[in-house]
Amino acid sequence: MRQHVNPLSKHFNEIERIPSSIEMFDNPRLNLHLDIGSAAGEFLFDLALENTNWNYLGIEIRERLVKTAKLKVREKEIKNLYFLFGNAHNILNDVQGKSIINNTKSISFNFPDPWFKKRHSKRRIIQPEFINILSSSLQKGSLIFVKTDVKDLFDYMEYTILRSFNFKIIDKRNFNYCKSFNPNKVKTNRENYAIMNQLDIFKGIYIKV
Ligand SMILES: C[S@@+](CC[C@H](N)C(=O)[O-])C[C@H]1O[C@@H](n2cnc3c(N)ncnc32)[C@H](O)[C@@H]1O
Known part of the structure; x- marks a missing residue:
């Protein structure tokens, strides 16, 4: 693949x-958590099992992975987990997509982009326009969780999120905001790979103000 x-x-x-x-x-x-670039969805399957008081929606651009994830949801009869195939930007810019954002309480971008090179930067999911879409439809108090093992990408994502002025950094040690639900408790596949290979992991949490 x-x-x-x-x-x-x-x-x-x-x-x-x-x-x-x-x-x-x-x-x-139920509160909704959105995972952008959910791959085959393992992270969301783990979260959905760990905390059944939330709904989970994964958006992934590789169709085969979404098909596999959907099949697994059906097999396991999980009722609070769903996957959508497509470019997250186009999905969430749709009228129905905006109503999804409106109901979303938290969003994760876990190791979202393979596009490290500057000449490919337009392919990155976090772009000013995409953050504007989120910022105009998210309710106040909603959280964005970002993780990556590429420092330059982390700096770029944080800069782009904070540039909108509608988001503020949450001190990573202040988990009061995430008391009822903390997606960072669950490791993603890429995160396990990064840990195994002793790569640094850069994390940010942002709140819509
Ligand atoms: C490096 S993988 C990380 C997968 C998973 N989040 C993890 O941490 O293990 C990034 C994923 O984001 C997906 N992706 C990249 N750009 C996307 C976009 N614009 N819309 C939806 N998915 C996207 C890729 O296809 C890929 O599956």
């Missing part, structure tokens, strides 16, 4: 129909 796909390819301009929250979840009233 190809590791990376170009999110700017015309292939991703069209998005599939986004189901309503009642179609996606058994109890659409």
Whole structure:
């Protein structure tokens, strides 16, 4: 399977129909956590098992991974987990996508981008326009969690998020904000790889003000 796909390819301009929250979840009233670049979804499967009081939605641009994740959700009969295929930017910029953001209480970007080189920077998921989409529809108090093992990418993501002025950094040691729900408790596949290879991991938490 190809590791990376170009999110700017015309292939991703069209998005599939986004189901309503009642179609996606058994109890659409639960708080929603969104994972951008969810790959095969292991992180969300772990979270969904650990904390059943939330709904979880993964968005992933590699279709095969989404198909596998969806199959697993059905097999395991998990009612608070759903996956969408496509470029997260285009999905969340859709009218239905904006209503998803509106109901989202926290978002994770875990090791989101393979696009380290400057000449590929337009392919990164965190862009000023994307942060504007989030910032205009997220409710106050919603959290964004970022993790990566590439320092330059971390600096770029933090700079882009804070540039919108609608987000503030949360001191990483202050877990009061995340008392009821802390997605950082669960390690992602890429995080386990980074730990195994003794790579530094850079983490940021931001709150919508
Ligand atoms: C390095 S992997 C990390 C996967 C997982 N989050 C982890 O931590 O193990 C980044 C994932 O983000 C996905 N991705 C990159 N850009 C995306 C976009 N614009 N929309 C949706 N998914 C995207 C990639 O296909 C890939 O699966």
